[in-house]
Amino acid sequence: MVVAEDFFFPGLNKPGNTSNAVGSRVTAVNVNQIPGLNTLGISAVRIDYAPYGINPPHTHPRATEILVVVECTLYVGFVTSNPANKLFTKYLYPGDVFVFPEGLIHFQYNVGKTNACAFAGLSSQNPGVITIANSVFGSDPSINPDVLTKAFQVEKDVIDRLQAQF
Amino acid sequence: MVVAEDFFFPGLNKPGNTSNAVGSRVTAVNVNQIPGLNTLGISAVRIDYAPYGINPPHTHPRATEILVVVECTLYVGFVTSNPANKLFTKYLYPGDVFVFPEGLIHFQYNVGKTNACAFAGLSSQNPGVITIANSVFGSDPSINPDVLTKAFQVEKDVIDRLQAQF
Amino acid sequence: MVVAEDFFFPGLNKPGNTSNAVGSRVTAVNVNQIPGLNTLGISAVRIDYAPYGINPPHTHPRATEILVVVECTLYVGFVTSNPANKLFTKYLYPGDVFVFPEGLIHFQYNVGKTNACAFAGLSSQNPGVITIANSVFGSDPSINPDVLTKAFQVEKDVIDRLQAQF
Amino acid sequence: MVVAEDFFFPGLNKPGNTSNAVGSRVTAVNVNQIPGLNTLGISAVRIDYAPYGINPPHTHPRATEILVVVECTLYVGFVTSNPANKLFTKYLYPGDVFVFPEGLIHFQYNVGKTNACAFAGLSSQNPGVITIANSVFGSDPSINPDVLTKAFQVEKDVIDRLQAQF
Amino acid sequence: MVVAEDFFFPGLNKPGNTSNAVGSRVTAVNVNQIPGLNTLGISAVRIDYAPYGINPPHTHPRATEILVVVECTLYVGFVTSNPANKLFTKYLYPGDVFVFPEGLIHFQYNVGKTNACAFAGLSSQNPGVITIANSVFGSDPSINPDVLTKAFQVEKDVIDRLQAQF
Amino acid sequence: MVVAEDFFFPGLNKPGNTSNAVGSRVTAVNVNQIPGLNTLGISAVRIDYAPYGINPPHTHPRATEILVVVECTLYVGFVTSNPANKLFTKYLYPGDVFVFPEGLIHFQYNVGKTNACAFAGLSSQNPGVITIANSVFGSDPSINPDVLTKAFQVEKDVIDRLQAQF
Numbered sequence A, B, C, D, E, F: 001m002v003v004a005e006d007f008f009f010p011g012l013n014k015p016g017n018t019s020n021a022v023g024s025r026v027t028a029v030n031v032n033q034i035p036g037l038n039t040l041g042i043s044a045v046r047i048d049y050a051p052y053g054i055n056p057p058h059t060h061p062r063a064t065e066i067l068v069v070v071e072c073t074l075y076v077g078f079v080t081s082n083p084a085n086k087l088f089t090k091y092l093y094p095g096d097v098f099v100f101p102e103g104l105i106h107f108q109y110n111v112g113k114t115n116a117c118a119f120a121g122l123s124s125q126n127p128g129v130i131t132i133a134n135s136v137f138g139s140d141p142s143i144n145p146d147v148l149t150k151a152f153q154v155e156k157d158v159i160d161r162l163q164a165q166f
Helices: A132-137 A145-152 A156-164 B132-137 B145-152 B156-164 C132-137 C145-152 C156-164 D132-137 D145-152 D156-164 E132-137 E145-152 E156-164 F132-137 F145-152 F156-164
Strands: A024-029 A043-049 A054-059 A065-071 A074-079 A087-092 A097-100 A105-110 A116-122 B024-029 B043-049 B054-059 B065-071 B074-079 B087-092 B097-100 B105-110 B116-122 C024-029 C043-049 C054-059 C065-071 C074-079 C087-092 C097-100 C105-110 C116-122 D024-029 D043-049 D054-059 D065-071 D074-079 D087-092 D097-100 D105-110 D116-122 E024-029 E043-049 E054-059 E065-071 E074-079 E087-092 E097-100 E105-110 E116-122 F024-029 F043-049 F054-059 F065-071 F074-079 F087-092 F097-100 F105-110 F116-122
Touching: A024 A054, A043 A054, A043 A105, A043 B065, A054 A132, A054 F145, A065 B043, A074 A097, A105 F132, A105 F145, A116 B116, A132 A156, A132 F105, A132 F132, A132 F145, A145 A156, A145 F054, A145 F105, A145 F132, A156 F156, B024 B054, B043 B054, B043 B105, B054 B132, B054 C145, B074 B097, B105 C132, B105 C145, B132 B156, B132 C105, B132 C132, B132 C145, B145 B156, B145 C054, B145 C105, B145 C132, B156 C156, C024 C054, C043 C054, C043 C105, C043 D065, C054 C132, C065 D043, C074 C097, C116 D116, C132 C156, C145 C156, D024 D054, D043 D054, D043 D105, D054 D132, D054 E145, D074 D097, D105 E132, D105 E145, D132 D156, D132 E105, D132 E132, D132 E145, D145 D156, D145 E054, D145 E105, D145 E132, D156 E156, E024 E054, E043 E054, E043 E105, E043 F065, E054 E132, E065 F043, E074 E097, E116 F116, E132 E156, E145 E156, F024 F054, F043 F054, F043 F105, F054 F132, F074 F097, F132 F156, F145 F156
Parallel strands: none
Antiparallel strands: A024 A043, A043 A116, A054 A105, A065 A097, A065 A116, A074 A087, A074 A105, B024 B043, B043 B116, B054 B105, B065 B097, B065 B116, B074 B087, B074 B105, C024 C043, C043 C116, C054 C105, C065 C097, C065 C116, C074 C087, C074 C105, D024 D043, D043 D116, D054 D105, D065 D097, D065 D116, D074 D087, D074 D105, E024 E043, E043 E116, E054 E105, E065 E097, E065 E116, E074 E087, E074 E105, F024 F043, F043 F116, F054 F105, F065 F097, F065 F116, F074 F087, F074 F105
């Protein structure tokens, strides 16, 4: 028995809590919050940023993202695939729209002195999020440090410091 | 030669002009505005509503819509397919999210005394919009009145009045 | 235990009963009638038309339609998306084939003095049908007349008459 | 400049010429005949059968088929994948509908003494047809007889006779 | 409770048993062997060939195949759709890669005096295999010989001999 | 004018040059090497590993990967999405098959004292590769160190050392 509430989720007007290490909070509205989204291929998020807060480099394994800035100034970017690894960046002001193509690493950085806020749509009812730092240095259990030492071409103590953070 | 601007569109912070018969304005940001959206399966819109303005009954032939209310109170609804034609409605307040499934007829109505505004994501880079009244009574050229008289089961003068509006 | 009957449906040689307000009848053969169609992305219909009967303006939210006229003369058409709302029409005679693209409003009108009949394929095992008049003026419950009055830009009495028909 | 003719094809009321070795003729209406079908995922065919004519075993590499019998009696069938190779068959009479799932080998046989006719929809604008006998024994150039001798586990003279037919 | 083993299958280093009529063996690794492949759209096979063994003409109803030769020399080919039925062939040596497009009839033939081996990827978690000879002449139950006699345009005794082999 | 060579690529029997910082080499065979793969949704790679070489943590933005180990012992793993960031690992021996789901970060590590080799299929004709270290610390131009310092929660000198490597 389907009802209107199956297509509804409240509260995206409330800022998320950004008191954390990166100074940002993503509030997701996907098929886990709205069961009526099943098979419909879309979802949404609200992102809040403290001053100088970042939404750290991450990918969505199954979705492109289209972001609209509501408040403040964001410095955003994404990096293309190998071998170019080209970085595209842009300063965004309220009302600016930017697209992060499916599966590419991207980030947002609140370069203003006040809180920032953005809304975004994602092209999947279950887009997934892979925060690079947490996935690489904070997985459960940890990735073998030999792998990371070689991948990042640094001394093991650097990898140790990185893994210790997550 | 791809550049960051290919993924960018400015100005969605500016209210659209709602001085028209229905009292609303949709500002679309799809592959026509952002060429980088090509093949990526998503787009966005800003919708503005004058007091008591409506976004009249319409469908998107190729997309589901997820809408976030920014300001004011909206009364929204969609109707399911034959034979049920069941109407699902909801009053939405700032921060509320609602989903309009692909291809179904839906509308929004600003029931507040002040301007309203919403953002929405759509699951296609080129979703299309079919405003029912304009498509049925305002096509170019007009649909044969015999078809419409029988379809809407009213006298021809009613169809004439409806066609005269568009 | 799959059997041949899971891919079978009989009786499409029998004319549908067109004794109704619009003078037409659609007999659908989709995944609800043929369970073997599941995931296979196609279905079929037979459409019968009394003299001067219409298959009223409608959309299929998830399918394109390809129609073959078997008997009589049909006047058919579809309307493109906003902002053009361009009407494409054609008189069809037995053996003529016409395509109604996914999600667009379309209709058929039997302009002959005898019964007409057509077969059509649809690009979904569950295409859905939205009859515009029934969805807009005959939903359960009714759409708020304020919305429809503004959408169709007519007096409330016209909307009342339209809603009273469904 | 799109016109209604881009969605139109005439003449499917005329029986195809069945004066050939198998006693059947398929008249196809796909994106090659109707350019407006591009990207729309559907097409149609008319199939005519002389008495005791067959539409020989074939596959559509990119489509499921839904067939409606118009005249006469057809004996139809399809074979499932390895390892079962299960044959599903059915006698079909006018008005019967049958589905041939994507990529499976299937056939129709007019077991009546008069001409037969059927219409079918296919779930691709460009479904393709692979007639097994022609593809295996009549390709250009011929498949190496050693391959066919071993595949069909018969003497080379049998393969020679088969290849000589096409 | 998902575990690493849900994404794992062992033993593809062991040659398959080619002591059979065609002198080849396909070892499949798809969603039936690796449940974690569900919805992920890919699978793999190892193919072993005795000297002069063939992987007989077959199709994959839901997948394209990309094959890498590991040992020995293979003569491979595929046939395009009607009406051209064009045969594309190639002698492949270790390290050569060849593509068999979705749904087309194709084969491999070990033309060397030693065992051959290849690996292949397929673009579906459940690609299906239709071995032409088995599907046409060895289905359960048999296809009506009248159909096959006409399809292959030979005397009934040839069809009898072919059906007797499977 | 299509020819067999459009579906062919040679030389995957030759080990790639692993004399580089990570001790591995991926030789890709996708639509850039084989034009006939266009629209067919699959590609392949050969991966070579020096002793203790790694294929460093990376994602494919548009493909799942199925890998077959040919020689030596590989320690492989992938990390699931937020919030679990669960690491699934496995030691793989010759003939073992493992699946890396679309868009997830994964790696392989040759834990043996000799060269290792694997083949893999990918579920896209153009899967893309994002090597995490290169994309994050070696993009062109560099990502703002403030973003990375906060994302990885380390002192700026660590980020400087990491960026200096790429």
